[in-house]
Amino acid sequence: MCIRDRYQRRVHGIxxxxxxxxxxxxxxxxxxxxxxxxxxxxIKVPLPNLEVYKLDKNMFPTVAETNREELINYYKxxxxxxxIEITCDEIYKMKEVRGFCHLMDGQxxxxxxxxxxxxxxxxxxxxYRCHGYLIGRGDTxxxxxxxxxxxxxxxxxxxxxxxxxxxxxxxxxGGNGIVGAQVPIGTGIAFGIKYDGKPEVxxxxxxxxxxxxxxxxxxxxxxxxWNLPVIYxxxxxLYAMGTCVAxxxxxxxxxxxxxxIPGVKIDGQNIFAVRETMKKAREWCISGKGPMCLxxxxxRYHGHSMSDAGLSYRTRAVSYTHxxxxxxxLHLVCRLLLEKKKKRMSK
Amino acid sequence: YQRRVHGDxxxxxLACKRALSLxxxxxxxxxxxxxxxxxxxxxxxxxxxxxxxxKNPSKLKKMNICQSITNALxxxxxxxxxxxxxxxxxxxxxxxxCTVGLNEKYGTDRVFNTPLSEQGIIGFSVGLVxxxxxxxxxxxxxDYIFPAFDQFVNEVAKYRYRTNGxxxxxxxxxxxxxGAVGHGGxxxxxxxxxxxxxxxxxxxxxxxxxxxxxGLLLASIRSPDPVIFFEPKILYRxxxxxxxxxxxxxxxxxxxxxxxxxDVTLLGYGASVRQLQMASKMAEEKGISCEIIDLRTIxxxxxxxxxxxxxxxxxxxxxxEAPVTSGAxxxxxxxxxxxCFLHMKAPVKRVCxxxxxxxxxxxxxxxxxxxxxxxxxxxxxxxxxxxxxQIPFKYCLLYTSPSxxxxxxxxxxxxA
Numbered sequence: 069m070c071i072r073d074r075y076q077r078r079v080h081g082i083x084x085x086x087x088x089x090x091x092x093x094x095x096x097x098x099x100x101x102x103x104x105x106x107x108x109x110x111i112k113v114p115l116p117n118l119e120v121y122k123l124d125k126n127m128f129p130t131v132a133e134t135n136r137e138e139l140i141n142y143y144k145x146x147x148x149x150x151x152i153e154i155t156c157d158e159i160y161k162m163k164e165v166r167g168f169c170h171l172m173d174g175q176x177x178x179x180x181x182x183x184x185x186x187x188x189x190x191x192x193x194x195x196y197r198c199h200g201y202l203i204g205r206g207d208t209x210x211x212x213x214x215x216x217x218x219x220x221x222x223x224x225x226x227x228x229x230x231x232x233x234x235x236x237x238x239x240x241x242g243g244n245g246i247v248g249a250q251v252p253i254g255t256g257i258a259f260g261i262k263y264d265g266k267p268e269v270x271x272x273x274x275x276x277x278x279x280x281x282x283x284x285x286x287x288x289x290x291x292x293x294w295n296l297p298v299i300y301x302x303x304x305x306l307y308a309m310g311t312c313v314a315x316x317x318x319x320x321x322x323x324x325x326x327x328x329i330p331g332v333k334i335d336g337q338n339i340f341a342v343r344e345t346m347k348k349a350r351e352w353c354i355s356g357k358g359p360m361c362l363x364x365x366x367x368r369y370h371g372h373s374m375s376d377a378g379l380s381y382r383t384r385a386v387s388y389t390h391x392x393x394x395x396x397x398l399h400l401v402c403r404l405l406l407e408k409k410k411k412r413m414s415k
Numbered sequence: 416y417q418r419r420v421h422g423d424x425x426x427x428x429l430a431c432k433r434a435l436s437l438x439x440x441x442x443x444x445x446x447x448x449x450x451x452x453x454x455x456x457x458x459x460x461x462x463x464x465x466x467x468x469x470k471n472p473s474k475l476k477k478m479n480i481c482q483s484i485t486n487a488l489x490x491x492x493x494x495x496x497x498x499x500x501x502x503x504x505x506x507x508x509x510x511x512x513c514t515v516g517l518n519e520k521y522g523t524d525r526v527f528n529t530p531l532s533e534q535g536i537i538g539f540s541v542g543l544v545x546x547x548x549x550x551x552x553x554x555x556x557x558d559y560i561f562p563a564f565d566q567f568v569n570e571v572a573k574y575r576y577r578t579n580g581x582x583x584x585x586x587x588x589x590x591x592x593x594g595a596v597g598h599g600g601x602x603x604x605x606x607x608x609x610x611x612x613x614x615x616x617x618x619x620x621x622x623x624x625x626x627x628x629x630g631l632l633l634a635s636i637r638s639p640d641p642v643i644f645f646e647p648k649i650l651y652r653x654x655x656x657x658x659x660x661x662x663x664x665x666x667x668x669x670x671x672x673x674x675x676x677x678d679v680t681l682l683g684y685g686a687s688v689r690q691l692q693m694a695s696k697m698a699e700e701k702g703i704s705c706e707i708i709d710l711r712t713i714x715x716x717x718x719x720x721x722x723x724x725x726x727x728x729x730x731x732x733x734x735x736e737a738p739v740t741s742g743a744x745x746x747x748x749x750x751x752x753x754x755c756f757l758h759m760k761a762p763v764k765r766v767c768x769x770x771x772x773x774x775x776x777x778x779x780x781x782x783x784x785x786x787x788x789x790x791x792x793x794x795x796x797x798x799x800x801x802x803x804x805q806i807p808f809k810y811c812l813l814y815t816s817p818s819x820x821x822x823x824x825x826x827x828x829x830x831a
Contacts, residue, residue: 227776232601281532
């Protein structure tokens, strides 16, 4: 560090973080233009192939409909989540934030897609990679970053940190530090919903590493036995910390692991696939057919946490190739918007 | 020639400017709270020749705890071909780099990764050693030991008892990275030894520096009883010593008196021993001579050494990072007051963590640091030092009119 850095080192308050994030908002503000006809004309997005287990494949749509307004909304949300993750990376490296920081950039399509498929009356609980879910559930970036810094204005009043972000009013039961512990808790929430007779579901997320924890099998058994309205989602980002799925799991078909709960495997890098599947899963649970299991294939650009570069077990060549070969939801939405604009321009 | 002189001169000016700026930079420009800065002390120790008998005493290598553990595992794997080292992410070297190079040297059938199932790992170890192997599983963080708690308490501890010695789980030595690390938060800083203290049949060992770590780990692996070996993760890189490169063992179930003294006995283990050493240095300036004991084996603990020391000094201060209620200190305090009551000059003092979940940002307030320990020492010596007025007035009235605020350092401040 040179002298200049030491002199200019100062407290990064919330205003500074806001300034970093406001770049996003400036880029996102779209000019108002002729809304007649254009806003509401639908765009059809073909959905990728999915695999089912103990379900009828025909119950899931093959094409999703969207429009420009929706696309811009998704783009805003995903870019916000991406920028927040990059900002968290920066402030962690500046030592403004200490502790453990698990980033989910690359997985924004999953969190935004799930939110698009359920309502704010539904309940959500997830593991420690929870920044995106907090924003998706309706909280502000200020409260997220304040929580990371341990301030009283944070979403968990500074007590939880990056791993335990919660939002009571929108039924976000938080990130959870202990791997797999949130799944039985989610099952219990579903039991409470069923007992009250409300048309709601509980979405209970876990990762590919957590799938090997015993308590998940226990919770799934109880859910199927008592027909609880819970959707188990395995966010498969192919690496449990440093171990790839093939090396840690004998059965890598995570959507079949909670047998006899029916399962479906989808591509999480297509936000519309996630949204449509979530809608169908929600209908399934609310109609009283019991729990459902989803496996969402996705990818995280960062390592497991800030202390892991993520390169020793995913060589630089492989991870960059994946980046270029597979477009994420962000790229997809961007491409659709640009195609729409091109079409309009050509007309 | 003139330009070169000018260049040299500018270099000197800039160097002076830099030195001045570094000196004048405000030292308190951090934006987060922290505990008291550590005292500048040399914590490195020499090999205790009374305990450790070495064949080549001059063959030493500078290692930290991390490297000494790798060395110990290397020796264990080499000396017994039926030994297995496994755990989460152990193959590529481990998250703390304690198993670097072992997979390359001994192969994947002896050093391998397990899936993310602690209960499965320990249950699997019980079977492995019952069939005749020696298992060295690793639990990545002490906070994750709880899924395996059932296997430890109900299987590992009781297998020998319930089969009358026909089977035994003595081959297990489970390595656990535990303890506060400065930024761990709720689930990367816990000290779970108290939960296991209640279980007869288990042995728990905690080293304080690399020499102890290597010797104790080798003794634990070869011991005929199941051992949980807690490694203080904050000392993995911080604690460095000249460690003998050969195979040596340190006897288990024996505490070590690190420093002799006659006024107060300070008892601790793991990372707390450093805090005790710093506090005793502070106490020496006041003329208090402290005796420091490192417990090393927490269960079954060496009560003889403690008894001998407390009978000599009459005062005991116990410290550990775990919460105070029913921690390891509580058990030792109860036993001490039972056996050494008539020799005691003051009640046993426990300077431990508070009874809360391990905090996220309040860690510097929570941990028992050298200042809290020094405060406790002064309290114990209150009667002695009252007349010489070397201590604050609040302690002078200690045994005549104690006020709860003056007395207790192990309760949360009321304003919190």
